[in-house]
Amino acid sequence: MLEQPKGETMKRVAIIGVGVEGFRPAIRDLSYKEMVYRAAVKAYTKADINPREEVDTFISCEEDFSMGTSITDEYAPDQLGGAQRSVQTITGDGIQGMAAAYMQIATGMFDVAVVEAQSRISDMLTPNQIQHFALDPIFVRQFDSTHHSIAALEKQAYQHAFGVSDEVIAEVAVKNYQNAILNPIAAYGMKATKEDILDTEVVSSPLREGEIAEHADGAIVVVMANEDVVKQKNVIPVWIKGISYATNTPNVETRDWKTAKYATLCADRAFKMAEITNPASQIDIFEIDDTYAFKELQHLEALGVFKFGEASKALTDGRFNRSGDLPVNVSGGVLGVGNGHDANGLQRIAELVAQLTGEAGRRSVSGAKTGLAFSWRGVPTTAGALAILSAE
Amino acid sequence: MKVRGTKLSHDEYMNQVISVDHHPEIEYAWATGIAISKFLEGLKQGKIYGAKCNDCNRIVCPPRIFCEECFSPMVEYVELPDTGVVNTFSLAYIRTDASRREKPEIPAVIDIDGTTLTPSGFLHLLDENIPHDQIKVGMKVKAVWRPEAERTGSITDIMYFTKLED
Amino acid sequence: MKKRKVGIVSVGLTKFMRRAKETPKELAYYAAKTALDEAGITRKDVDAAIIGSAPDAFDGVHQKHEYLTDGAGGVNLPTMRGYVGGGTGVFSPIQGWYSIASGMHDVVLVTTEEKMSSVLPSAQAAFNTIFDNMIERPLGPNLVWIFALEMRRYMETYGIPKEHIAAVSVKNKGNALDHPSAMLGQKLTIEDVLNSEVLAEPVHLLDISPVADGAVSFVMMSEEKIKEFGISLDDVAWVEGVGWNVDTTMWTNRDLCYPKYVEKAAKQAYTMAGQKDHSPEALRKWLSFAEPYDPFNYKELHHLEGLQLFEKGKAPLAAYEGVTARDGDFPVTPSGGLLGVGNPIAAAAGMKVAEVYLQLTGKAEKRQIPKDVTRGLAQAWGDLMQVGTVIILKGGRVN
Numbered sequence: 022m023l024e025q026p027k028g029e030t031m032k033r034v035a036i037i038g039v040g041v042e043g044f045r046p047a048i049r050d051l052s053y054k055e056m057v058y059r060a061a062v063k064a065y066t067k068a069d070i071n072p073r074e075e076v077d078t079f080i081s082c083e084e085d086f087s088m089g090t091s092i093t094d095e096y097a098p099d100q101l102g103g104a105q106r107s108v109q110t111i112t113g114d115g116i117q118g119m120a121a122a123y124m125q126i127a128t129g130m131f132d133v134a135v136v137e138a139q140s141r142i143s144d145m146l147t148p149n150q151i152q153h154f155a156l157d158p159i160f161v162r163q164f165d166s167t168h169h170s171i172a173a174l175e176k177q178a179y180q181h182a183f184g185v186s187d188e189v190i191a192e193v194a195v196k197n198y199q200n201a202i203l204n205p206i207a208a209y210g211m212k213a214t215k216e217d218i219l220d221t222e223v224v225s226s227p228l229r230e231g232e233i234a235e236h237a238d239g240a241i242v243v244v245m246a247n248e249d250v251v252k253q254k255n256v257i258p259v260w261i262k263g264i265s266y267a268t269n270t271p272n273v274e275t276r277d278w279k280t281a282k283y284a285t286l287c288a289d290r291a292f293k294m295a296e297i298t299n300p301a302s303q304i305d306i307f308e309i310d311d312t313y314a315f316k317e318l319q320h321l322e323a324l325g326v327f328k329f330g331e332a333s334k335a336l337t338d339g340r341f342n343r344s345g346d347l348p349v350n351v352s353g354g355v356l357g358v359g360n361g362h363d364a365n366g367l368q369r370i371a372e373l374v375a376q377l378t379g380e381a382g383r384r385s386v387s388g389a390k391t392g393l394a395f396s397w398r399g400v401p402t403t404a405g406a407l408a409i410l411s412a413e
Numbered sequence: 414m415k416v417r418g419t420k421l422s423h424d425e426y427m428n429q430v431i432s433v434d435h436h437p438e439i440e441y442a443w444a445t446g447i448a449i450s451k452f453l454e455g456l457k458q459g460k461i462y463g464a465k466c467n468d469c470n471r472i473v474c475p476p477r478i479f480c481e482e483c484f485s486p487m488v489e490y491v492e493l494p495d496t497g498v499v500n501t502f503s504l505a506y507i508r509t510d511a512s513r514r515e516k517p518e519i520p521a522v523i524d525i526d527g528t529t530l531t532p533s534g535f536l537h538l539l540d541e542n543i544p545h546d547q548i549k550v551g552m553k554v555k556a557v558w559r560p561e562a563e564r565t566g567s568i569t570d571i572m573y574f575t576k577l578e579d
Numbered sequence: 580m581k582k583r584k585v586g587i588v589s590v591g592l593t594k595f596m597r598r599a600k601e602t603p604k605e606l607a608y609y610a611a612k613t614a615l616d617e618a619g620i621t622r623k624d625v626d627a628a629i630i631g632s633a634p635d636a637f638d639g640v641h642q643k644h645e646y647l648t649d650g651a652g653g654v655n656l657p658t659m660r661g662y663v664g665g666g667t668g669v670f671s672p673i674q675g676w677y678s679i680a681s682g683m684h685d686v687v688l689v690t691t692e693e694k695m696s697s698v699l700p701s702a703q704a705a706f707n708t709i710f711d712n713m714i715e716r717p718l719g720p721n722l723v724w725i726f727a728l729e730m731r732r733y734m735e736t737y738g739i740p741k742e743h744i745a746a747v748s749v750k751n752k753g754n755a756l757d758h759p760s761a762m763l764g765q766k767l768t769i770e771d772v773l774n775s776e777v778l779a780e781p782v783h784l785l786d787i788s789p790v791a792d793g794a795v796s797f798v799m800m801s802e803e804k805i806k807e808f809g810i811s812l813d814d815v816a817w818v819e820g821v822g823w824n825v826d827t828t829m830w831t832n833r834d835l836c837y838p839k840y841v842e843k844a845a846k847q848a849y850t851m852a853g854q855k856d857h858s859p860e861a862l863r864k865w866l867s868f869a870e871p872y873d874p875f876n877y878k879e880l881h882h883l884e885g886l887q888l889f890e891k892g893k894a895p896l897a898a899y900e901g902v903t904a905r906d907g908d909f910p911v912t913p914s915g916g917l918l919g920v921g922n923p924i925a926a927a928a929g930m931k932v933a934e935v936y937l938q939l940t941g942k943a944e945k946r947q948i949p950k951d952v953t954r955g956l957a958q959a960w961g962d963l964m965q966v967g968t969v970i971i972l973k974g975g976r977v978n
Contacts, residue, residue: 054446084641089439097825104825150437155641159602418601418760420598517779
């Protein structure tokens with residue numbers, strides 16, 4: 022803990038270590054605490070840091086019902102090395118947790134922050150009912166259909182407004198499942214054809230099973246530090262150039278169904294912070310929420326990388342492939358890595374860090390210097406979070 | 414400053430305002446992992462396991478695979494006696510649904526014998542037949558086990574702790 | 580990005596009620612709108628919202644803050660919910676502080692809300708799920724147990740008589756008679772407390788704060804924005820120090836007689852505020868008063884010791900002798916606290932921060948401490964006897 026600084030310019034903030042355990046369709050051999058402990062040890066080793074002495078603030082991203090425990094933050098500190106230290110939870114996506122960590126470091130009071138997010142869907146016997154429990158209890162919850170129906174309404178509105186076909190959307194899934202084959206943290210790498218995706222069962226029309234990310238268990242721990250710490254450590258930093266989070270509205274009655282407004286709100290803030298005026302030319306690699314395949318296209322457009330309705334052509338032209346000029350979800354995305362819920366944002370961050378530090382192996386995108394990670398909390402939320410990372 | 418809000422009586426709340434009822438069907442099955450699995454398997458065999466941190470040089474109960482003090486892995490399990498000391502206790506007349514009991518349950522934190530550095534243990538119940546005036550912080554107690562055939566690998570394989578006669 | 584001073588410029592409270600007719604969103608709205616009106620600004624002036632609320636099981640909604648977003652004024656804004664159990668109500672304004680001090684945001688609307696009456700048969704049923712899912716929940720524990728276990732350990736360790744602890748209930752429920760949000764202000768005697776129904780020995784009914792529905796909001800701003808809006812410094816309380824700390828989950832491996840995590844959180848806040856002498860005498864001189872967390876009467880005392888405001892085991896006698904009365908040498912919980920005003924978890928601790936603000940700006944009406952107050956502290960606590968959150972505010976014109 023530092024004394025309060027006197028009006029000096031803010032120091033830059035970097036990611037100095039990332040640790041991942043999973044993702045797998047189910048992790049039954051470790052308890053949730055043991056799973057997080059493994060991810061934490063990896064992150065601290067990479068960051069060259071002793072959590073019991075050198076970390077000033079810990080942020081765990083979790084929700085009560087996701088863990089099956091009320092006041093679930095009770096169970097957060099030990100496995101991170103956070104006992105008797107400053108620990109908090111953020112009930113949000115991991116990138117939102119990073120935004121909280123970023124702000125804390127930016128106050129000048131904290132040098133090193135740890136952000137953790139995990140997914141233990143296999144501990145839930147009734148995951149659909151739990152997500153259903155997030156719906157408004159008075160207006161919406163009486164309807165018996167699953168929360169996927171809300172995503173289906175959105176897909177329908179998006180397709181209708183911008184003329185995007187099911188075939189194009191299926192290609193998002195084909196690309197991302199295939200990309201995941203080369204990603205060791207991905208649970209669902211596979212070769213599938215467009216026809217395979219279109220042949221899957223309709224869950225809630227126009228949404229098919231093959232375009233919905235399957236659940237996966239896993240944990241990610243990210244270590245962030247200010248510039249002074251980076252200089253003292255033998256680490257490869259990835260700098261946070263911009264970070265933001267935003268929420269549209271909880272009301273299904275009044276929300277914007279077509280344009281993922283939360284993504285636009287995030288972009289407005291983070292691009293200003295990172296001095297991005299033309300994302301397509303200034304950003305080399307994109308990791309974009311694709312919990313439902315159409316979301317990849319809708320989010321890219323809402324972020325201003327394309328005009329609405331124009332991402333489809335770029336996809337079918339192959340520009341989003343690993344070898345394309347705008348690689349999107351080289352990790353495999355949420356579809357390929359597996360739906361880690363509030364850990365999804367940190368999945369995106371883990372991939373960008375691997376790419377920007379030269380640790381992505383055969384997935385490497387040559388020349389990638391700047392990346393954008395965008396995450397969405399899923400149905401029924403309209404909450405997004407965005408980070409722009411740079412090797413320089 | 415105006416302080417707003419509309420108070421309802423119990424009757425108004427239950428019977429007069431419109432409410433939407435919901436009975437969530439939410440279920441979990443938590444994987445107990447390495448350390449707590451070991452602990453629960455031990456209970457099934459009538460044994461209490463702790464774990465040793467070789468860096469802090471302490472034995473703790475319940476066991477864990479990492480030490481929250483020094484963050485080192487804990488790999489050594491230690492079989493502990495099924496006796497201990499009452500750290501603190503309560504005579505509890507209130508149930509989870511806020512209804513009342515005639516005869517109290519007696520929750521207690523039991524520091525298990527054989528734990529070192531600072532005593533450690535777990536939440537459990539005391540024998541309800543111990544005369545209340547004899548229950549004291551510092552009282553020595555012993556586990557009363559469920560018959561072996563009825564044990565399931567649960568904390569309730571110990572039915573309760575009873576007073577250990579000196 | 581420059582480091583900036585951060586101030587609370589207004590608060591808004593609802594009534595605290597055993598059962599509110601309002602939905603959680605409506606409670607949040609009442610508090611948020613009152614705070615905006617008091618500050619003389621509108622939602623258009625706000626650039627981020629913070630929501631504090633404790634277990635989702637109470638409101639009966641998964642991802643509760645997403646649901647509360649519109650009521651709390653967060654639509655189309657960066658909206659975030661930090662969560663440290665019962666410590667949340669003090670943590671939410673701490674989040675407001677770091678959001679602004681970082682340079683990320685300028686005007687933040689902070690709302691703490693809880694509606695505990697929605698869960699049936701009682702809030703206790705939801706509290707069952709705070710216990711360890713593998714080795715505690717099968718025993719059928721309830722929340723009162725852990726308070727009873729901690730209270731006994733505290734009393735046994737320091738030889739504290741129950742009468743001294745009961746004095747806190749008498750004081751706080753009496754103070755609450757002057758609070759417009761209060762649900763349980765009453766004039767009591769120590770005997771009333773001692774003779775009230777036994778719930779879990781040594782805890783009796785009047786040792787406990789009542790579950791409640793309610794919300795409290797704050798508007799927080801950077802110094803530059805305070806000037807820009809022309810807000811008088813008489814209406815400002817500056818955030819001078821913050822601290823938060825969470826102890827190990829293994830509560831049965833700790834000695835419950837003393838809250839080390841509160842000590843660590845407090846020292847973090849004192850150090851940030853530049854207060855180096857952490858002796859009780861120095862701190863009681865430096866601070867004008869305190870609002871420590873009092874969900875149970877002994878907790879106020881336990882926390883005063885953790886906060887270093889009294890020596891270990893010495894707070895109970897001070898309470899008994901009237902040192903901590905509103906007109907005493909060191910006023911503690913002039914609001915009436917959770918014991919008297921009510922305990923809608925996150926909003927209850929929000930109410931404590933609001934009280935510090937109202938006292939420092941001279942707006943506490945009948946509750947105003949009858950001496951000059953320059954600096955006050957609010958503290959909350961939560962989880963499995965595990966979390967300490969501390970905020971120190973000073974008057975707008977205090978250097």
